[in-house]
Amino acid sequence: MSLLTRFIALLLVSGLVGAGTAAAQTVVGVTATEIKIGNTNPYSGPASAYGTIGKVIGAYFKKVNDEGGVNGRKINYITYDDQYSPPKTVEMVRRLVEQDQVALLFQTLGTPPNSAIHKYVNQQKVPHLFVATGATKWNDPQNFPWTMGYQPNYQTEGRLYAQYVLKNMPDAKVGILYQNDDYGKDYLKGFEDGMGEAGKKLIVMKQSYEVTDPTVDSQIVNLKNSGANVFFNITIPKFAVQAIKKANDIGWKPLHFLNNVSSSLGTVLKPAGLEASRGLITALYMKEITDPQWKNDKGFQDWVAFMKKYYPEGALDDQSNAFGYNVAMLMTQVLKQCGNDLSRENIMKQAANVKNFELPLLLPGIKINTSPTDFAPIEQEQLAKFDGEKWSLFGEVLDAYRK
Amino acid sequence: MATKTSPVEKAATRVETAAAAAAQPALAARPVGLVALAVVVAVAISLPFFMSGFRLFQFTQVLIYAIALLGLNMLTGYNGQFSLGHGAFYGIGAYTTAIMIDRWSIGYGWTIIAAGLVCLIVGFLFGRPALRLEGLYLALATFSLALAVPQILKYFEHWTGGSQGIVLSKPKAPFGLRLTEDQWLYYLTLAVTILLFVLAWNLLRGRVGRAIVAIRDNHIAAEAMGIDNALYKSVVFGVSAAYTGIAGALSAIAIAFVAPDSFNVFLSITLLTGIVIGGFATISGAIYGALFIQFVPNWAQDISKAAPWAIFGIFLIVFMYVMPRGIAGFLHLVWIRLTASAVSREKGR
Numbered sequence: 001m002s003l004l005t006r007f008i009a010l011l012l013v014s015g016l017v018g019a020g021t022a023a024a025q026t027v028v029g030v031t032a033t034e035i036k037i038g039n040t041n042p043y044s045g046p047a048s049a050y051g052t053i054g055k056v057i058g059a060y061f062k063k064v065n066d067e068g069g070v071n072g073r074k075i076n077y078i079t080y081d082d083q084y085s086p087p088k089t090v091e092m093v094r095r096l097v098e099q100d101q102v103a104l105l106f107q108t109l110g111t112p113p114n115s116a117i118h119k120y121v122n123q124q125k126v127p128h129l130f131v132a133t134g135a136t137k138w139n140d141p142q143n144f145p146w147t148m149g150y151q152p153n154y155q156t157e158g159r160l161y162a163q164y165v166l167k168n169m170p171d172a173k174v175g176i177l178y179q180n181d182d183y184g185k186d187y188l189k190g191f192e193d194g195m196g197e198a199g200k201k202l203i204v205m206k207q208s209y210e211v212t213d214p215t216v217d218s219q220i221v222n223l224k225n226s227g228a229n230v231f232f233n234i235t236i237p238k239f240a241v242q243a244i245k246k247a248n249d250i251g252w253k254p255l256h257f258l259n260n261v262s263s264s265l266g267t268v269l270k271p272a273g274l275e276a277s278r279g280l281i282t283a284l285y286m287k288e289i290t291d292p293q294w295k296n297d298k299g300f301q302d303w304v305a306f307m308k309k310y311y312p313e314g315a316l317d318d319q320s321n322a323f324g325y326n327v328a329m330l331m332t333q334v335l336k337q338c339g340n341d342l343s344r345e346n347i348m349k350q351a352a353n354v355k356n357f358e359l360p361l362l363l364p365g366i367k368i369n370t371s372p373t374d375f376a377p378i379e380q381e382q383l384a385k386f387d388g389e390k391w392s393l394f395g396e397v398l399d400a401y402r403k
Numbered sequence: 404m405a406t407k408t409s410p411v412e413k414a415a416t417r418v419e420t421a422a423a424a425a426a427q428p429a430l431a432a433r434p435v436g437l438v439a440l441a442v443v444v445a446v447a448i449s450l451p452f453f454m455s456g457f458r459l460f461q462f463t464q465v466l467i468y469a470i471a472l473l474g475l476n477m478l479t480g481y482n483g484q485f486s487l488g489h490g491a492f493y494g495i496g497a498y499t500t501a502i503m504i505d506r507w508s509i510g511y512g513w514t515i516i517a518a519g520l521v522c523l524i525v526g527f528l529f530g531r532p533a534l535r536l537e538g539l540y541l542a543l544a545t546f547s548l549a550l551a552v553p554q555i556l557k558y559f560e561h562w563t564g565g566s567q568g569i570v571l572s573k574p575k576a577p578f579g580l581r582l583t584e585d586q587w588l589y590y591l592t593l594a595v596t597i598l599l600f601v602l603a604w605n606l607l608r609g610r611v612g613r614a615i616v617a618i619r620d621n622h623i624a625a626e627a628m629g630i631d632n633a634l635y636k637s638v639v640f641g642v643s644a645a646y647t648g649i650a651g652a653l654s655a656i657a658i659a660f661v662a663p664d665s666f667n668v669f670l671s672i673t674l675l676t677g678i679v680i681g682g683f684a685t686i687s688g689a690i691y692g693a694l695f696i697q698f699v700p701n702w703a704q705d706i707s708k709a710a711p712w713a714i715f716g717i718f719l720i721v722f723m724y725v726m727p728r729g730i731a732g733f734l735h736l737v738w739i740r741l742t743a744s745a746v747s748r749e750k751g752r
Contacts, residue, residue: 046664090460090660091464094457098457099458111567115568116570181566181567182566211557
């Protein structure tokens with residue numbers, strides 16, 4: 001046998017071996033005393049402000065372990081820095097799956113990083129749970145049965161505003177301003193789906209802008225001239241400020257829905273002017289931890305006590321720390337539901353079987369529900385009106401998909 | 404081509420022969436070098452037989468970085484033109500491949516060549532006006548490229564998918580080869596790497612290479628010797644960008660996803676770090692530098708979760724202190740010491 005043929009034979013054999021080992025075992029990363037959970041977060045780089053989510057999750061799992069773990073097993077939480085760079089996410093997630101052999105991936109952060117690993121984790125059949133991004137595509141159990149979202153997605157929120165309009169303003173004339181990309185179109189689709197047939201009549205004008213445009217002033221003038229009395233404002237903070245100011249300057253006073261993306265007091269409402277912002281409506285699903293109304297709330301106080309004991313360096317005015325605490329608690333609940341069957345199939349099955357579960361820092365009444373056909377855990381939000389100082393909740397909790 | 408050789412070329416040939424004659428004694432080192440190279444290539448070829456898919460993926464990335472570093476080293480190391488913007492060419496190469504596969508369903512093999520050509524042209528065109536800029540000013544101009552490209556990618560959303568990027572599929576091994584996707588990608592990348600290294604070696608070791616270095620060392624003297632500085636500098640810029648673009652194309656295929664966040668300013672700085680650590684103006688330095696930028700940040704993270712970049716910084720300083728001419732320069736020095744002591748021992752006997 002010549003060297004070349006021997007080499008080719010070796011290639012073939014290695015290919016066969018490779019194919020043999022590729023067949024995934026169903027129970028991975030679980031021993032009698034431990035379960036391994038993998039995560040990536042941006043601890044450095046441009047998005048490192050979000051990195052605190054990865055840390056607070058680790059702190060929460062430490063608390064769980066100190067209290068005896070889940071069904072006698074300690075959580076071994078392995079988290080790597082991906083710098084919010086998709087190639088790095090791929091590398092780190094492959095390390096978690098193939099080398100560290102984690103049972104599941106949890107709260108990998110960011111839309112581009114998760115897009116980069118979406119196909120891979122579904123090919124490997126690794127549970128990819130409660131990803132930290134607001135895109136709608138994580139709720140696609142038919143094509144991606146191993147990936148599940150967490151927070152309300154843009155379409156969910158858009159639907160809620162539509163519900164409110166249909167119910168309270170049957171003769172509305174709706175004008176919409178949206179950013180011409182996936183984010184803007186996601187919101188728009190949710191709103192139009194929520195309006196249904198009535199939308200064709202009630203939506204009188206849609207205006208779009210590019211993220212690179214200098215201003216949206218002319219769009220606001222057009223919307224006013226259309227005679228719209230309801231304004232759905234789908235803009236990121238910079239343009240939200242412009243839109244609120246311009247509408248106020250030209251004396252346009254519609255019922256103004258502002259997407260949650262731009263609901264920040266500090267970066268949007270204050271620069272736009274608190275007086276001009278009075279009467280804006282947005283949708284919320286978490287307790288705003290800086291809002292004094294939760295000061296005596298048990299959920300809030302427990303969280304503060306947790307932060308002081310397990311994550312003292314974490315900021316108490318950073319909503320991300322409340323976010324991570326909540327979602328880690330949901331993860332723990334899924335593990336509890338799994339009992340002693342921690343196969344990847346059962347983990348996925350239980351993640352898709354959360355019923356009416358409440359988290360301490362969600363708004364009262366908001367419940368987490370999933371099913372094999374519904375991979376969007378939070379689909380309820382409550383509307384809040386800006387009273388010149390803060391967002392004040394009103395009405396009841398709305399359910400985007402209630403029939 | 405020319406049937407008559409010009410006097411200049413004759414002179415050059417004479418110089419080369421003289422140099423070769425002078426190098427005769429050193430030729431004894433040649434076989435050792437060749438054997439070492441053969442061993443490295445053999446090890447590289449055999450890696451897939453004992454490495455897991457994940458490790459292989461990491462080494463595929465090392466090869467990809469090595470191509471990009473070689474491209475940058477041609478420009479910065481050999482030709483003395485600073486670039487803080489090579490991440491931009493890496494990104495343009497990656498997007499060329501991704502758009503061609505995603506929009507027009509073109510075979511990925513062709514897209515690698517196309518990415519190289521696109522970057523060759525873009526690099527050449529950028530190199531023309533950049534001729535007027537020297538040193539730090541050129542570094543700033545290229546830095547602006549690194550800053551601009553991620554945003555420009557978001558602007559042409561229809562083609563690039565905006566900030567959501569483009570998802571691709573990993574190619575399967577062709578011709579019925581029984582290789583996993585990782586193994587096939589590794590071999591493909593290895594083949595491209597070897598090809599590009601041989602080409603670079605030929606380019607940089609010959610007349611052209613000496614002209615490129617001459618421009619770096621003293622551009623007025625080079626001009627006086629009849630070297631067309633402007634042409635050489637822009638062509639080097641183009642070729643350098645093409646190498647980096649091909650690396651970007653391979654990375655798009657290996658990662659199977661592109662997004663503007665993948666090609667931020669940090670990538671450009673990482674590449675520059677790679678050539679300095681690997682060895683300025685050396686070919687082998689590209690490989691050492693690639694190993695460094697692939698693995699050292701991971702080690703730093705394993706050592707300290709709290710401050711990985713501080714650890715990385717310490718690594719950088721130690722390397723620069725111990726090996727001021729990069730890893731390639733250090734190894735060369737060690738080699739000379741070893742052979743010199745061997746020779747003196749011979750003499751002493």
